[in-house]
Amino acid sequence: MLKEVIATRYITPLREGGSLPGLVEGDDFAPYVMKFSGAGQGRKTLVAEVVVGELARRLGFRVPRLVTLDLDPVLGLGEPDQQVQELLRSSGGANLGMDFLSGALGFDPLAFTVSAEEAGRIVWFDALVNNVDRSWRNPNLLMWHGDLWLIDHGATMIWHHNWPGAEASAARPYDAADHALARFAPDLATAAADLAPKVTGELLAEVTAEIPDAWLTGEPGFDTPDLLREAYAAPLLARVPFIHERIKGLQ
Ligand SMILES: Nc1ncnc2c1ncn2[C@@H]1O[C@H](COP(=O)(O)OP(=O)(O)OP(=O)(O)O)[C@@H](O)[C@H]1O
Ligand SMILES: [Mg+2]
Numbered sequence: 001m002l003k004e005v006i007a008t009r010y011i012t013p014l015r016e017g018g019s020l021p022g023l024v025e026g027d028d029f030a031p032y033v034m035k036f037s038g039a040g041q042g043r044k045t046l047v048a049e050v051v052v053g054e055l056a057r058r059l060g061f062r063v064p065r066l067v068t069l070d071l072d073p074v075l076g077l078g079e080p081d082q083q084v085q086e087l088l089r090s091s092g093g094a095n096l097g098m099d100f101l102s103g104a105l106g107f108d109p110l111a112f113t114v115s116a117e118e119a120g121r122i123v124w125f126d127a128l129v130n131n132v133d134r135s136w137r138n139p140n141l142l143m144w145h146g147d148l149w150l151i152d153h154g155a156t157m158i159w160h161h162n163w164p165g166a167e168a169s170a171a172r173p174y175d176a177a178d179h180a181l182a183r184f185a186p187d188l189a190t191a192a193a194d195l196a197p198k199v200t201g202e203l204l205a206e207v208t209a210e211i212p213d214a215w216l217t218g219e220p221g222f223d224t225p226d227l228l229r230e231a232y233a234a235p236l237l238a239r240v241p242f243i244h245e246r247i248k249g250l251q
Pocket of ligand 2: 018138140152
C-alpha cells in the first residue's frame with residue numbers, strides 16, 4: 001500500500017504544470033509534489049500516475065516515491081489565490097503525493113545525452129502504457145543527482161476514458177516521432193527482451209492493488225474496485241507481446 005501522509009501546509013503552486021500541482025508539506029515534515037483529485041482531469045489522472053509510476057518502479061526505472069496525501073479542505077481557506085483556493089476546496093480526502101526532488105533540472109534533449117539502451121527502455125515502456133506526454137516539447141523527465149527520473153504519468157492508458165473500446169484502443173500502435181528520447185537511437189529490441197517477460201499478470205495485480213479504492217468507486221460498469229483494477233491490468237498485459245513491433249516514427 002502507498003504510504004499515507006496528511007498534508008499539513010500548502011507551500012506554493014508548481015506553475016509549469018498544466019494541472020496546477022502544488023508543493024505541500026506532509027505530517028512527516030517532508031515536501032511533496034501534490035496532484036489534486038479535484039483538478040480538471042480528475043481522479044483518472046491520479047490512477048494513471050499510480051499504475052504507471054508503480055509499474056515503472058518495479059521494472060527498475062527511477063520514479064519519485066508515491067504516497068497518498070490526505071487533505072482537509074480547510075487548508076484552502078487561507079489561500080489568497082482564487083484558483084488554488086478552489087482546487088484545495090474541491091480536493092478533500094485522498095490526493096496523490098510524490099517525493100519532491102529538490103534541485104532537479106528539467107531534461108533537455110539538446111543539453112543531455114542518454115544511452116541507446118536507456119532510451120530504448122524508456123521508449124518501450126512509454127509505448128506499453130501509451131504515454132503521450134514525453135515529447136521533446138514537454139519531456140516530463142528530470143535530471144537529479146546525474147540520473148534521469150520519470151515523472152508525470154497522468155496522460156497514459158488513454159483507453160481508460162472509454163472502457164467499452166479499451167481492447168480496440170490498446171491494439172493501436174504507438175507513435176514515438178516526437179518522443180524526447182527519439183534522437184538517442186533507442187535500442188528497442190534489447191529493452192523488449194529484458195522488460196517484456198517481467199510484465200506479468202502477477203506484477204500488474206500487485207501494481208493495481210496500490211490504487212486507493214476511493215479513486216475507483218462509482219465507475220460506470222464496474223461494481224467493485226477490484227473489477228476496475230482488472231480492467232486496468234488487461235490492456236497492458238495484452239500489449240506486452242507485440243508493442244515493440246508497433247512503435248512508429250523512429251528512424
Ligand atoms: N517529484 C518532483 N520533484 C521535483 N519537481 C517536480 C516533481 N514533479 C513535478 N515537478 C516539477 O513540476 C512540473 C509539473 O509537474 P507535472 O509535469 O507532473 O505536472 P502536470 O500538471 O501534469 O504537467 P503538464 O501537464 O504541464 O506536463 C514538472 O515539469 C517539474 O518541473
Ligand atoms: Mg508535466
